[in-house]
Amino acid sequence: MKKLTKLLALLLVTLSVTVSGTIAGYAAFGLPDGGSEDEESKELSIIDFSTMASVLKTGFAPSADHVKDGKFSAYWNHNNKTRVDMNNVPTDWSDYYELNLSMFSKNAAGTKFVIVMVCDVGYFYTTITAEEGQHDYSISFGDIKAQPGSDWGGIKYVRFSADGWSMTPSYDAEYWINSFKIKKIGEGIERLYPSADVEAAYNALEGNAAVYAGGRQVVSGKEVTPYKDIVWKNDVTYVPADLFKDYLGASVSTKESEGEISANSVKLNIKADSKNYTLNGKSGGFKNAPYKEADTLYVPGEETAELLGYQTKVDKKLLIIGDAKVRNFDSYSKVSNMREIAGYLAYHEDVDPKSISKEEMKLAKDRWRYSLVGDENIDLNDESIKEIVRQIGLKGKASWNLMDKSNPDSLFLGKAPENSANMTTEYGQIYYMTLAWAQYGSELYHNEELLEDILYALDWMFENRYGYDEIENDPNKVWRDHTLTNWYDWQIATPQILTNTMMLVEDYLTPEQKTDYLAFFQYWVHNRCYNSMHVDAGMNVLFTDKNWIGSSLLRENGVDLLDAVSCLHNCFSWADTFSTREGFYSDGSYVFHYKHPMSAQYGMQQFEQSGPVLSLISGTSFDFKNPRRENIFDWTFDAYEPIIYDGAIFRFVKGRSVNSSDHGYGRQFVKGMLNLLEFADSENSANMKSLIKYYVETEKATNYSDSSLSVCQRQQILDIMNDENIKPREDYYISKTYYNMDKVAHQRKTWAIGISMSSSRIYDYECIHGENLTGWYTSDGMTQLMLQNDQKQFTVNYWNNVDPYKYPGTTVDTQKRDAHTIDTGNAFVKDFDFVGGATIDGEYSTAAQKLNGFHLDKDKTQSTGNVIKAHKSTLVAQKSWFMFDDEVVCLGAGINADDGFDVRTIVENRKANKMESLIPEDQITPEIEVKAVEASQTPQAENTAENTLDRDYGTKWAGEGACDITYDFGEVKTVGMAGFAFLNGNKRTQKIDIDVSTDGENWTKIFSGNSGGKTEGLEIFDLKNTEARYVRLDSYGNSDGGGWVSLSEAVFYGAYTGTEAKVVEPVYVAAEKINVNGENITLGEDEYTTDDTSYVSMENVAGYYFPEKGSLTMRKTSGTTSFFEMWLNHGVSPKGQGYAYVILPNMTAEQTKQYAENPGIEILSNTDKISAVRDKSTGTTGVVFWEPGTFDGFTVEKPMILMYKETSDGLSLVVSDPTHKLSEQTIKTNRTLSAAELDHRAELTDGGTSIKINFTGSDGESIALKLRKGAVAAKNMYFTDKKGNVIASANAGQSVIVAADTDLSDKNMTMQVGQYSTNNRLVGIDIGGYNKDSANPYTMQVTAQNGAATLRGFLWRGMTPVCEASILPILS
Helix, strand or coil: CHHHHHHHHHHHHHHHHHHHCCCCCCCCCCCCCCCEEECCCCEEECCCCCCHHHHHCCCCEEECCCCCCCCCEEEEECCCCCEEEECCCCCCCCCEEEEEEEEEEECCCCCEEEEEEEECCCEEEEEEECCCEEEEEEEEHHHCEECCCCCCCCEEEEEEECCECCECCCCCCEEEEEEEEEEECCCHHHHCCCHHHHHHHHHHCCCCEEEECCCCEEEECCEEEECCCCEEECCEEEEECCHHHHHHCCEEEEECCEEEEEECCEEEEEECCCCEEEECCEEEECCCCCEEECCEEEEEHHHHHHHCCCEEEEECCEEEEECHHHHHHCCCCCCCHHHHHHHHHHHCCCCCHHHCCHHHHHHHHHHHHHHHHCCCCCCCCCHHHHHHHHHHHHHHHHHHHHCCCCCCCCCCCCCCCCCHHHHHHHHHHHHHHHHHHHCCCCCCCCCHHHHHHHHHHHHHHHHHCCCHHHHHCCCCCCCCCCCCCCHHHHHHHHHHHHHHHHHHCHHHCCHHHHHHHCHHHHHHHHHHCHHHHHHCCCHHHHHHHHHHHHHHHHHCCHHHHHHHHHCHHHHCCCCCCCCCCCEECCCCCEEECCCEECHHHHHHHHHHHHHHHHHHHCCCCCCCCCHHHHHHHHHHHHHHHHHEECCEECHHHCCCCCCCCHHHHHHHHHHHHHHHCCCCCHHHHHHHHHHHHHHHHHCCCCCCCCCCCCHHHHHHHHHHHHCCCCCCCCCCCEEEEECCCCEEEEECCCEEEEEECCCCCCCCCCCCCCCCCCCCCCCCCEEEEEECCCCCCCCHHHHHHCCCCCCCCCEEECCCCCCCCCCCCCCCCCCCCCEEEEEECCCEEEEEEEEECCCECCCEECCCCCEECCECCCCEEEEEEEECCCCEEEEEEEEECCCCCEEEEEEEEEECCCEEECCCHHHCCCECCCCEEEECCCCCCCCCHHHHHCCCCCCCEEEECCEEEEEEEEEEEEEEEEEEEECCCCCCCEEEEEEEECCCCCCEEEEEEECCCCCCCCEEEEEEEEEEEEEEEEEEEECCCCCEEEEEEEEEECCCCCCCCCCCCCCEEECCCEEECCEEECCCCCCEEECECCEEEECCCEEEECCCCECEEEEECEECCCEEEEEEEEEECCCCEEEEEEEEECCCHHHHHHHHHCCCEEEEEECCCEEEEEECCCCEEEEEECCCEEECCEEECCCEEEEEEECCCEEEEEEECCCCCCCEEEEEECCCEEEEEECCCEEEEHHHCEEEEECCCCCCCCEEEEEEECCCCCCCEEEECCCCCEEEEECCCCEEEECCCCCCCCEEECCCCCCCCCCCCCCCEEEECCCCCCCCCEEEEECCCCCCCCCCCEEEECCEECCCHHHCCCCC
16 A cells, blocks of 8 residues: 555656656646636736626626726625635636735725635635735745645635634725736746846847856857857956857957957957957057967957947846947846846756766765765864864764654654654754764764664654655545645755755665655645746745755756756845845845845845855756856845944844844854855955955954854865965945845944834834844834944843833834734834935945834734734934944934923943942852853754853754753852753743752752743752752753753852842943043933033943034943943924934044044034035035935935035035935036046936936935036047048037038048047937938037037948947947
8 A cells, every 4th residue: 555655646746747847947738717818927817807797707896996907896895795706717727826916905904814726625725914005915826825635727716705714804894806817937038037028138139149157158139059168267258259250240360379350440469368469550458368278269258349349248247249239238227137138048058857967966966965074084183173073973872862763653752743843853863863974073973873773764754754645645644734734844944854864875775765755845846836936036945946956966857956956046036126025135135024124034044055055066067057146246245244244243134033143143144155165256255265264363252163063164264264375354344225125334444333224115123923022113223333342242132131212323202112023014114215325435325214103093903813002103203324434423303293202312322341240249149150061962053052151142052852961160069059041931831850960970850840931031940059060951842842942041150048049140330431521420220411411432432422412311221231321302292303413433532522622524404304414534425305405506306315525626426216216307516517437327417517317216226426527628520431531520519511422331430529438428419311312411410518428439331320329339
């Protein structure tokens, strides 16, 4: 029977692969019954909205209101029907991947209903949470839940249900459904990009040539032809010289190391390995020399093409050469589908799966194995590597000790598993055993008995947990219905562990075993997430895909392998153009869970795991040859480097993870870079090694040698640190606006600051799963000042103890907020969209936030039952920040409220580094110093025993099953009490024993029972003044049913007096000196208020300058941690209030005094109309136009942000639209300007006194202009023939008349207007008289206005210009 089950399951998997899995993508199933498909959009309408009768057939009521598709909408309210069944629907949905619903909702915000797709057996279902008004809802099939037996190929009917699934109908709600479609996956390249973009790219490539460094083909029009290697050298794309002959009509001749290329009446003579060339007989020099490889002469592509008079477009490794159509690849955005398409066509190669050799697959698997355990060349003489290896051995030994073959329910748990997470735990124990067996240097290295048990365990788990029975899912056979448990374990966690394990013992597995052990995962991929894998993006797709690649390699299945690699396409996409708008954006933002900035959690995991995937297949025939792979280096240097200062990441990208270490993410970033080194080109590799060296040398809060690193990663760090040729990163100065997540980062050498804002586009804070419940104001202008000498300021201890009503930088009222969980998708967005910043030259930034307080008219019950309490707040404020070299200027205006509460702006809330005890030392219970700590296992490399002694509640030691951790005092001590802090200790109890010993051999049990389950802080256990050198904590699982223990802290106390075990904790107060107006003041818990403060200094932290003075309050809190709090008072229900203060990082009291007497900045305006500041030393000015107006000679029509830097002869200007909504706008100026360098979106008009900006699609990006003061001195305009004879000329503004009988064919005519030529444009061109037989002369009217510049090299072939006159190329 088992064999029959296996054969049926294999048939199911095989059929699914045959039907849905091909190398290119998907087989065509034809049109499903009951619908009509739009060929262009690949969408199939489930509801026909064209007639009243067709809507009536659905069971909804037809309505003429809120129409979108067709002539009617489908109206629904729960008073009439709580369930609507649609019977006339398409039956075969198997070739589709996304459900798209559009509707208008009234009185329905937060209401829920379920859409159910009912099959012959089972059903699919998804929950819709309505938003008020017109909204679109897109649900990937991969996110739709499935019941046993459900089949996308057999849909019987669709049900809309407002009851069931623990839901209650919402009788006030009304819905007008106006579009309901499913979306189909395209084929070939149109599966990856919109067909219109593909066609546009083909058209623009007609007659031109596109190549990609690392590729071996050329794209011209729709033709993709194999070619010689295109080479990436010296960070430049090199092409064979013959490319210009073969694809671009040039004449090319080569002899030995010399070459001659002729095109467009230009002759270029070159020589290999020489930068010297001659162009039409004149000498010049390349930036990068040509070279010869075998018989091929290679030239630097872009440089050579431009010398020959061709148009070029470069995007990283993509090079397009040709005529004026090349300009069609320009884009106002960093992200361009057309450029990506050209790069993909030039780089990607179709591969026959039969051509993939076993040797290539073995190479990839060997790389996989090396990443896990290294090889016998690791340096076991290094103490850190030796310790990592020792920990691996200990973990493996502990897991082996847990293994019980006699237990029919579980090999490791001691009982039957209760959920899918238990299955993952069981596989985890096998992996620890395997890791210890495979790790060179481990005490269990290649232990034969251990190997025998590993193989036994793998087979046992296949038979009992993850095999053919689970595919069949017969409730009489399976241990767990896989459709009712956590998909993550079945799709990602378990197969990830299983694949790693099988890689390490592959030589001992038969082909049949490999197929068997991975059969369930293969079934899952092809039946549960196949379509979504090809169209979705993000961390989960990447993790699943790595499992799929591993499974394909182990099974040596080339078809699956190529299909899996193709799924990486969207993992490296930019969210700017992706349908879900989740993931990495081109500006470096990372947004997840709909609208939360999450670079630290989900983004960092995706970054860290991308390297191993790319590296293991790099250079093989199944390599990921896709231009998007280069995006990962933008993630490195553009997304992460600016938000990590001295190894710590800014809080504003951590989402709900308040209990995670800021420095832990810095270490994860280093690990991610280490993973990328084998994949990176020479430039990126060198930059990452330099950055790694800098972090390891300077960052003192993180241990880069502990067991959180793999052996390979530690060896990489040793190699980098020992290589004298690798220099640590030099001083890093950057200012950056993350305009897609409303954040700003600003770094100098000794300090950095982050500005955390939110808007109507970005959620204010995340608080799911009971985490971060008081993060209310973390995006209300919170400032986070990091100092080089204060690396442990923003640890978990800070975030768990700081007053959540007093985050620095925020403007808040004092009314009480409720701490409650807010479900994903229900978080609060602000009312205003004017939130963002402008950054000039990457050096300085201006940020602005139009703020409003959280308000909710009535209680809101969420689907989980959690209630968000109603809250009234009328608070509004206009906040701005100006970031320069030595200071950050903070301004506020328009502060208004009418709620009867005090409103304040928090200037600072700093955790003390120096503290004084308020309780005499002899009254404090003494702590016992721990000399050493060791755990019986460390299943999670980053969660080590040492973490329990770091006084950081965000770190932990984690163990699983029966495990223990032992503390050694170095000598026998009298131990009165022990304090243990358990993660989630306020939600569950931990079953534990506490044992003591004087010699480490003989143990006495002091406590046996459960933790209290009431606190995540220290829970005190009475050790009865026992004499002991060692204390051991034994764990046996928790009250949630899991086997895990997560211990965040452990503290031990000396003897206590009396009969009661009671800890007298010290009460501390900050000891840093506070200087106000030149005098040191004494602060305590009581508030100290002054109305005449010019400046304040906090010792070893910063100075604070108050140019407008105002009511300022300060205090120092007391407790186990102490904070210095300082805020400006705006009064009860303020009207039109404001503030101004300047943060002066690292300035002493004396330096702050000097600054206050002679400020380095000038506040030019601080009103609710304009906020403006100028930095005196650099001449940089930031201006926030809160409304249309005029300032400093600039007049704007709409609110926006400007930054500009004046010089004696020019002006650098950047402009941004914080609303993300502006289109074309004109900025008028009292200056007369001419162009030096203009962004594509900018144009000088009105004689250089107006600047026209096209903001469309800029999404808050800073648009940069380099301008010169004064008008351009226009020169004469003239045409010459190819011999240099002038055939026509005129002064600027006049017409050039060429006689009708003049032969213009094959003339090289030069037209020159203006003085400058770099990135400028010609203004006002009209061309007429193309007909040679016409009596009219050939006339070109050129108007040279102020701001117009040089245009040279207009080539006329016969009677047809090479390009459009308005965008003539610069040729020579």
